[in-house]
Amino acid sequence: MDQTKMTVEYLQYLISMYKRILDEVDVGVHAVDASGNTVIYNNKMAQMESMDIQEVMNKNLLDVFMFKENQSSTLVKALQDRKETKNVKQTYFNNKGREITTNNNTIPIYENEELLGAVEIANDVTKLERLIKGNITRKGTTRYTFDSITGNSTVMKDVIEGAKRAARTSSYVLIVGETGTGKELFAQSIHNASSRFSGPFITQNCAALPDNLIESLLFGTRRGAFTGAIDQPGLFEQANGGTLLLDEINSLNLNLQAKLLRALQEKTIRRVGDTKDTPVDVRVIANINEDPIDAVTNNHMRKDLYYRLGVVTVFIPPLRERKEDIPLLAQLFIKKYNDLFQMNVKGLSEEVKASFLEYDWHGNVRELEHLVEAAMNIMMDDEELIEYSHLPYQYRSKLHLKERNTPSVSVDMFLKDGTDMTTSLKEQMEYFEKSYIEHVLKNNDYNITRAADVLGLSRQSLQYRMKKLNIKHE
Known part of the structure; x- marks a missing residue:
């Protein structure tokens, strides 16, 4: 085979390999020639900048991207100053006006002292910054107060009264309730009724992000802690003087729960990659969508974290346990x-x-x-x-x-002995409810957790009904 043909084929092979590798790495790579025209632009960079590769390739980067008045392109700066820069945070805009923030290492490229161009290795910090900005609710913008909560049932009135008492202190609060019961409504109401109402209210769903990102988001990062890390305050620091709501706290892994527990106990945080602690003044409210005792038993939640967070616990009943509120709620909607x-x-x-x-x-x-x-x-x-x-x-x-x-049954099966036709419906229903709860408790050896599961109630709801109906726990 002709030697020249072999060389061309081998070069094509190498170029294909390099291109595939560049498109697989998890950092953005953008290289320009000595005139500032793009010669290499990988898939990750295109994703970070929300651009099509063809919109950037072979074009001068200053014709494609826009920079703030007090900032210039780190790539252009590398061509002009002919110096390498590391861990430089840069905010700029693509050709659609979309804001992008990256952390860059930029290197001028020489051959025999001749400047060939420059290459930039970039890490995306736009997502983290958007999450932090998007989770902060500044003073006066939380929508809900206790007046926003609809419910005239006895159980709901008791829950609201307990939450109002919790608002008077700065203790941590654990809000327990099934999905859709209104846990954030209660959290905002507690914040707005507290002395922290003028501070920030920040929410974070702990199930929404991977653990490594959640840790950086909560505690912040120090420059150089990992590739692309910059000095960035976390949500604890952002919430200083206010309230931090952690939703679905039971979805955090146990190691991260241990770090959270330390922050709650010491009232300090340590940024990822840092060696010093930073004091914070934050009230944490945590939401959980399962019974906390079950969460501890099933290793979804550390027992010591539960005890620390559960200083004040608010149990929001499911709608099936306060059906008298349904007409009022329906009218509201x-x-x-x-x-x-x-x-x-x-x-x-x-x-x-x-x-x-x-x-x-x-x-x-x-x-x-x-x-x-x-x-x-x-x-x-x-x-x-x-x-x-x-x-x-x-x-x-x-x-x-x-x-x-639903099987067809006779009314007589449910009547209390000696009942006549003058017994009120309320009295008869209370009798049946008490009898059935006692029956289920007995069949489950008076184990509250198992009995509550059979009845379709939370432990706390079952205990509330036992107290109300004077059912003894044997």
């Missing part, structure tokens, strides 16, 4: 969507109201709101009541299935 949709719906039909009171509401208050919204989306402008036919098919099918699976 009807008003909300009347305003949004410019409609004039008056309320629920009797059939719909009865079905709502019978339904189990596994999605809680959030499910009720979505159901009202869905029904109003298919109503005619002149209709004033939400009828059964307006409800989504999946809801109606669930209810019918439940009706088919």
